[in-house]
Amino acid sequence: MTREEKYEHGLNVLRQIDGEAGQKVVDSLADISPELGHQVVAWGFGEIYARPGLAPRDRQLVTLGILTALGGAEPQLEVHVNAALNVGLTPQEIVEALLHSAGYCGFPRALNATFVAKKVFAERGLLPVEM
């Protein structure tokens, strides 16, 4: 594959997973670091995410865990809570995953991630979450 083909392949994956939110991140890199945008798309999505060894729903569970634990990754968490919904995780499962995280990385990280989920769910008309 050429560089351009790799990008197009990654963009297809990114669009299926992240929807418009992912595209917006890439667009906002155009005037500062188009290469970072290229690598997120072509490598992150086209080469890694697209691998068949783990289903998208599983990947999003891992990603929610990582981004919650990192802290300070709220913008990426917003994209990936949307992605989690896109690939089939229910609001209840996402909320439960973030509650689960409290024992492993503490309440502050779990709270910040849950408030990101609240913002995303509100935008998508998914509040309140009935558990």
Added chain:
Amino acid sequence: MTREEKYEHGLNVLRQIDGEAGQKVVDSLADISPELGHQVVAWGFGEIYARPGLAPRDRQLVTLGILTALGGAEPQLEVHVNAALNVGLTPQEIVEALLHSAGYCGFPRALNATFVAKKVFAERGLLPVEM
């Protein structure tokens, strides 16, 4: 439930998930902080992990993500790679989850976690992993 009953309930969950590795951690706390051991078991497993809203296999994917991202949590990762196998994740899926993590928290974290998985898989006769 009494305090003792809550502990017993949590211990049953912990044994199903973590097997002997979890029990050993709790035992090693007996002379320094039995209360921390109690809370890991009664709260962490009995009250949070046991909730039906997310399957154990899903919880382990989140946990692998968190522990990989935290760094310096290799002892806990060793317990939870074992747990991941116990609840039905295949070696291939675990390895893929750790590869996936590289894009989100970098190669050093992904490498350290993968070498923990290698140790666990070696002990359980699961090497080499064919992908």
Added chain:
Amino acid sequence: MTREEKYEHGLNVLRQIDGEAGQKVVDSLADISPELGHQVVAWGFGEIYARPGLAPRDRQLVTLGILTALGGAEPQLEVHVNAALNVGLTPQEIVEALLHSAGYCGFPRALNATFVAKKVFAERGLLPVEM
């Protein structure tokens, strides 16, 4: 104790320590993750914080250290700078604790935490801090 009684007990502790700020966090979880709110209150405050083995003033010093080091926990730090004042730490002691943290987790973390303290102190009419 029933689940409700544990919650009420924790809420009493939380109100004494965190005041209204803690209550607001719990309220804002009502439509997204009431269970996370329950666990912060019933477990975090009712079961752990309420233990007599360490005085509230001591607990707040530990908490200031943790939240400063974590980074990205500014919302929680805001609650806990208020809590620190509520349990008897003086503005001077809080500022000194954050200066002390610089050597252990660096100036950026110490600066961010100090600016959170400045916001809280301003709201409570405690500026300038005379040292």
Added chain:
Amino acid sequence: MTREEKYEHGLNVLRQIDGEAGQKVVDSLADISPELGHQVVAWGFGEIYARPGLAPRDRQLVTLGILTALGGAEPQLEVHVNAALNVGLTPQEIVEALLHSAGYCGFPRALNATFVAKKVFAERGLLPVEM
């Protein structure tokens, strides 16, 4: 040197490296923790940064790496992207350093740092960055 002389020496270094942005940080500490401001200036810049063993341009590369990896240090990163430009790193080199960081601490940290650089470059009329 007296305490005041040490401060003046550090302030000269800080002004050469960080420009007005560094001065603003120190000023905003005046009513909450002047001692933290003093130590950033007198120790951080006067005693450590001023040492001849590593050139300012080299120091800024190390600093960009640290602040990107820490996460949650966006205010400090903003000061230090400005500083990086002040000591001779080009916009292209800064952007490349942040792309480089993705492999070591992941895309979320690299993205957040790159968007801080974008803000600084926009303020200094340095967009778009041609690579």
Added chain:
Amino acid sequence: MTREEKYEHGLNVLRQIDGEAGQKVVDSLADISPELGHQVVAWGFGEIYARPGLAPRDRQLVTLGILTALGGAEPQLEVHVNAALNVGLTPQEIVEALLHSAGYCGFPRALNATFVAKKVFAERGLLPVEM
């Protein structure tokens, strides 16, 4: 004060707080970075720790919180659990502080710190801890 006097002053503080453990760290820096050793002593202890605004026992509570939250700082935690005992914290209070930390930075960090405390307490004949 001259550079040497500042070092001597800091060394006196360090010896009172950390005992021999702190001295050993400084000694082990002699052939690789004596300047880092100098700064830990002269600045960290002589200039910051020695400030009267916060009692050593309070400083150690903050430090235990920071080092527990950081993760990967087990060697420093070992020094500072010793220091905590030296300045008057009881084994019970230290263990309680680390249990308290679980809610703020998660069980893995709390466990790792507690096992460091266990090592130190064992060396000082303080096991088992009765709570």
Added chain:
Amino acid sequence: MTREEKYEHGLNVLRQIDGEAGQKVVDSLADISPELGHQVVAWGFGEIYARPGLAPRDRQLVTLGILTALGGAEPQLEVHVNAALNVGLTPQEIVEALLHSAGYCGFPRALNATFVAKKVFAERGLLPVEM
């Protein structure tokens, strides 16, 4: 380029930078996650590190900053202190960079990194470092 050619290209870069240490890491992944090894080499080195926009010496300064700040990345830091020497940083500059890091991520991180450098310098006959 084919997948194999990309790997060979990356391996050439990795060998020039990391020497045998990098090769060993890749070899140790052969039976657990050869794909992670492939991506470190083909993407990390072949596609990112090989880019001409930043000199290897500059990249190593950024990398030292990142790995020091991350904590828990001592195995990778060992590879990259070796790499830093390989691309022309002097022992004095490396030690100075780690001293510089203390102000940004604290003494514990700076100390751990400096002791990794001490191990590498000892193996290469570079101790003591004269400053």
